[in-house]
Each structure stands twice: as C-alpha cells, then as structure tokens.
Amino acid sequence: MKILSALSAGASLAVSLLALSMPANAQVADSLTIYNAQHEGLTKEWVEAFKEETGIVITVRNGSDLEMANQIVQEGANSPADLFLTENSPAMALVDGKGLFEPVDKATLDLVPEQFRPANGHWTGIAARSTVFAYDKTKLTEDKLPKSMLDLAKPEWKGRWAASPSGADFQAIVGAFLQLKGEPETAAWLKGMKENFTAVRGNSTAMKAVNAGQFEGALIYHYYYFGDQAKTGENSKNVALHYFKNQDPGAFVSISGGGILASSKHKEQAQAFLKWLAGKGGQKILRDGTSFEYAVGKDEASNKALVPIADLQAPKVEPSSLNNAKVTDMMTAAGIL
C-alpha cells in the first residue's frame, strides 16, 4: 500500500513536471509556428485555406508588430517561430537588421512587384494598406480638410484629431515621415502633434470616436472603414476617407511583410506557405475576403470597393530602411509615448 501510494505520487509528480515544461500546444512534426502581427481574422482565413490545400497545420501566436519583432530578436536562434507576418514594414526591418531572416525563394519574390518588397530579398510584402484621414463628413467639408499631413501639426488643428500612437501602424506612418522629411522636421511635427492630438487605443476605436462626433478626424489606415461598412456600418456611417495623394507623407502605403526565420526547423514548408501567401491562394483571400487590405501580387487585383493602389499617388519609401527604434525614441522624447 505504502509503495503503491509512493509510486503513484511519484508518477503524478513526474507527469505534472512534464506537462508544465511543455508549451500549451505540442508541436506536431508537419506543422509550422507563425508569429502573427496581422489581424487575427485575416491570418486565420489564410491558415485555414492553406491547411485545406496542403494539410499542413499551423500554430499561430498573435501579438503586435513591434512586440513580436523585439521578441524574435530577443529569442534569437532559439525562437520557436518559423514565419513572421506583420502589418507594417518597420518590424520586418528590425528583425532583418539583426540578420535573423532566411532569404526568400526567388520564385516567391517573382510573384511580387519590386515596390512591394525590399531590395535584399530577405522578406516580401504580402498585403498593403494606405494612410488616410478618416473624417466626420457631417462636420467637415472638402475645402476644410487638411491638404497635407503636415497641416495636422499646425495650431488650427488643435484638439480636432485623434490617432493611436502606441500602435505599430501609426509608428510606421511616423517612420515613413522620418525617411521622407528627415529628423528635424519630424521632431517639429511630433511636437505639434503632441499639442493637437488626442490619443486613443486602436485605429478602430479612433474611427468609432470620429463617427460618434468626438473628433473631427483621425489619422488611420483605410481598411477599417471598408471593413465596418461591409458589416453593419454602425461605426462608420458618419465617416468619409480623405486620401492625401501628391506623394505626401500622408499618402504613405505601408507594406505588410512576411518572412522566414533563419532559425526555423521547417524551412521548406515555410517557403511553401510564403509562396502561397504571395501567390494566387493568399491574394485571393485579400480580394474576396473581409479584410479590405490591398493585394500586392503581380496582376492580382485588390477588392473592388477600394480605390486602386495606382491612384493613391503614394510617396516612394524604402521599406527596409524604416527605423522604428528612432521613431519610438523621438515619440518618447516628444512625450507621446
């Protein structure tokens, strides 16, 4: 009896120790782990469609762009991630800067036009989104809108607009501004922003607040409006989108990236998934799905509801040189973060 109870106690202790040291979802042999900073819904659609086609199971860890990028950098060679998907490019630039990406197969790179991927071929664009000024159409008419993103830092816009500065989306916009205009002008703009804007948490919240009449406008990305309109429209019925155009920093088109980690133990499957993402399968989901982000594949049209990407007159920004550490420092120095 004593021996039996001692044995059972020992066995349960061993089993519990084993259970504790395992991650929640044990890795199956033919499976991938994605560190996903894209919207959960979109990646879920991708992952499920890929699984239907190829049978490869994918475990997704969700987070935000920079949080996960920094996490990957800190994990280094021990990272369990095989792929990293982001909403914006600075996070990709951060990981690439530490040399943690595996070069993407040429066949995949050929599927994506040059302006949507970095020159070094260490990662590729998988989707894109345009910066817009979402405004309350009951309060602002066309002539009262800001002509350029720089106008938003001027005194006449004090207390009239909102943004989500803690998010990677906005930091990417500031990163593009930094690349296009240089440090002194960016610092001045951030100073004006601190005086004028109100911080909210999340672009959806910003749009909802504009819709409710709390602010006249918000500097966000385009797809929130279309996504809400496709649902009930209750958070965007008073909202209209203003595209800055004219190669203004406010017309910045941010590229969502996908890259394969050099530390991955499933490189072949990872390359296959990235090829599928940049190719017909993944881009089709962007076109027909509910995410309303721009498709980037060669000859792949985006969703019908969107303004064609060629008409956006976006400024030319090199995605691999977007320096997020500098942006965060500058925003911290300006008192925004």
Place this chain on the structure above:
Amino acid sequence: MTFTTESMVASRPRRKPAGKPLAGSSWTLAIAVAIAALTLTPLGFVFWATVATGWETASQLIFRSRVGDLLFNTVALIVFTVPVATVLATALAWLTERTDLPGAKLWAWLAIVPLAIPAFVQSYAWIGMWPRLNGLGAGVAISVVTYFPFVYLPVSAALRLIDPALEDQAASLGLSPAAVMRRVVLPQLRLSLCGGALLISLHLLSEYGLYAMIRFDTFTTAILDQFQSTYNGVAAHMLALVLVACCFVLIGVDAAVRGRRRYARLGSGVARHPVRASLGVWRYPCLLLPVVTTAVSLGVPVLTLGRWLIAGGADIWQFSEIGLALSQTLTICVIGGVATAAAAVPIAWLSVRRPTRSSRFLEGCYYLASSMPGVVVALALVTISIRVMLPLYQTVATIVIAYVIMFLPRALVSLRASIAQVPAELEQAAESLGRSPARALWSTTVRLAAPGAASAMALSSLGIMNELTATQMLAPNGTRTLAMAFWALTSEIDYAGAAPYALLMILFSLPLTLLLHHQSKKIAGR
C-alpha cells in the same frame, strides 16, 4: 488519574511543545524561504534593470513630463477613488450588518457579487451604455463600483465581531449615537478600513483593461504601450520602477496609519450579538443606497451584456472557439490554483505553528511581492526566462510561476485560518501513537485543513480566471484564455462577439464569489 491531568492540560494556556521540535520545521522554513526568494524576483529584476541602465539614461526616462502626467493621473485616481469607495462600502456594511434594513441579507450578498465581474468587463459594460465616457471622472466612477467590495468584505466582517458592550457603555456615559459611532465603532474598524483601502489602491495601480478602454493613461497602460512598441525596452523598465516605488509608498502609508493599537476582549463569556439599530422613518430612504449601488454595479453590466448578446444573436456563439478558450482557461486555473495553494502551505504552517520573527518577515515578503502589478511580474519573468532559463520560456511553467507570485497571499489567508483551527495537540497525539512526523502531519492537520486548502485553491483560481496582462505576455503559443479572447475582440470593437466570453467569465466566477462570501463569515476579522 488521566482525566485530572487532561483537564489540567486543557485549562492551561497553550505552550510550546516539549521535546525536540518536529523534524520537518527546518525543511519547511527552507522551502518557505526559497518560495519567498522566487516571489521577490520581479522586485529584484526592476532594481537590476535600473542599475544596468545607468543613472543617466534612467533619469532621462524617469524625470520627463509624460511620467509627470502619468503620476498625476495615478495619484488623482487613488485620491478620489479610495475615499469614495471606503465611505460607500462602510455605509453599506453598517446598513446591512447593524440596522434593520429590509432584505439586509440580500443586499449583503449583492454587495459582494461585483467581485465576480472582472474590472475590464465592468468598463466594457459602461462604455457600452455611455460610449463617450473617458478621463478621470469615468475612471473614478468605474473604479469605485468595481472595487468597493474589497472594503465591504473586511468591514462587514469586523462589524459582526465588534462587542456591542463597548457601545452600550459609551451610550450610558452620555454620548450621542453619532459620537458613539465616531469614537467607539470607527476606531475598531481601523484595521479593516486600512486593509481594504490598501487593497483597492494596489488594484488601481495594477489594473490595465479598465483604463485602457476609457482612454485614461496610468503607469500600467503606459508600460504595456511601451511593451507593445519595444517588447522589453528600457523605458518600460523605468516606468515599472516608478510604479514599484508608488506601491512601496502606499504600503508605507498603510503601515503608518494602522498604528500599533489593537483591540481585544478581556474577561469571560462571549460577546453578545449586536442589536440591530432601528431606522424608523429612515427605513425606506436608506434602502436607496443599496438599490442604487446594485443598479450601478450590477445592473449596468447585466443590461449591456444582455443587449450585446441579443444583438449578436446566434452568430457570436462560435462554440468551437469558445469551447477551446473555456477549456484552456479552466486548465490553467486548476493548475495555477493547485500550485498557488501548494506554495502557500509551508508559510501557512510556519506562521501558525512557529510564529517567530522570521516567519512574520517571510509573510511580509509574500505580501510585498504580490502587491507588484501583474505587468511588472510578467516583464521580469519574460526577461529572466529568455536570458537565463530558456527551457522555461513560453511554457506553462512560467505563467504558473507568475500566478503563484501574484495570488499567493489569497491562498495564504484561507490556509492559515484553517490550519489555525486544528490544535497542535492532535499532531502530537498522533506522533505519540507512533507515527513519523510527516505522517502525523498528513493524517491530522492536512486532512482537517482540507476545506481551507480547497477554498485557497478556489480563491486563487478566481484571480487567475480574470487575469489579463500577465497572461497576455507570458502565455505559450496557441493559448487563448477567455480574458485574452475578450480583450482581442474588444480591441477590434467587436463588442457583440466579446459578450459570450464576458458572460462565461462571470458565470464561472460566481460560485467562487459565493465561496468568498461564505469564507468571510467564518474568518471574520483576522
């Protein structure tokens, strides 16, 4: 012969056991010290991070206007919320325990139910009803409504225990009822009021979801914003340092206000039950207070949740996803609850059987460690596990360690009370009948303290179920607890989709809250 010595033993005050102490006590002390060292790692980490950063960068990051804004917000929040919540809770406690308010038992129960509603769900409900809510006023209002039960519980328990003889004597010496209240009753409530106020303040410092939803920036929201931007950046550590300093200040203030005076009852016999004061013509007007409090603290969440559930219809009930989240949450709650209760056993046993200075010091360490916000604990564990203990990184073990650090005192309180109810003589009798010390402990104290251990596990599980920030930062890949799913959905303003998760969290917390209510009646006043 035997009965006279027995009766003599029974009437003598309990003294230290004769002969050699139980062989296990030095081992127990060693284990308790090891656990204390573990729980103090977040504090150690914050200090190490400050030292490693260097004074120049650190001072640049600490002494800037943003930190000033955050400090102002945090101080204003505490200064306004704590007095309002304390006054409200004390008034409610007095009305339900000491007067003939109609339905007093019901109101007593309803005053505790808000504990089953996580703070971020309460905030979600309020902005569901009033979408434009933001800023300090909203923060104070929602915080009062969420946290007043923390003062209500100890104060109502203390009011039950106070000997009415003191009040009768004061009245017979000529004091008016108001003066009796001020000079006799309130001083005796000092410990409960201080304890409750400290608990509320510490929760205000560590809460994230509530304030994030209403656009009110505090240290914790700023730390998480920094974390999302830089993962483990220096600025996040510096903010954590300021936050830890605030916690120390609060603990110090509480210790100072508590004072050294204690109230004890001397003399034979037992205190009689306090007579409930008659409210007379004020009976129904006084009913307004519990009714309004319940309407605001419970009515708003119930109405909003109901509205979102009905508006969402059948679409929001994605059973496969909800089921997965539920099973993951329950698993982690059970594992965490068991681990926390087990970790609390050595110190609970020591503080009851060997109450020396070292055991009191160790207890103080546990309380200090648990007062650190979840985000600081998670930040510390992430850094330590990545740099030092890589096999533990992103496993269930790390998150369980975080829960042990954060919820150990809850388990400690229940365990200690139940072990205290088991007389040491039983263990000695078992030993004298031939069992080894360990077996004697097992067959007597452990068996009899089992209900306390069960409630310790339940209370820790309640905390774990509603925990958001540490879970988000430490959870292994593929984990999606109810709280995480709720937060992800509300961030995408899918409020209807988040409603089933909120409902499940509340439903599973309700039985645990019932247990807490039952527990508070038993452990009253300690």
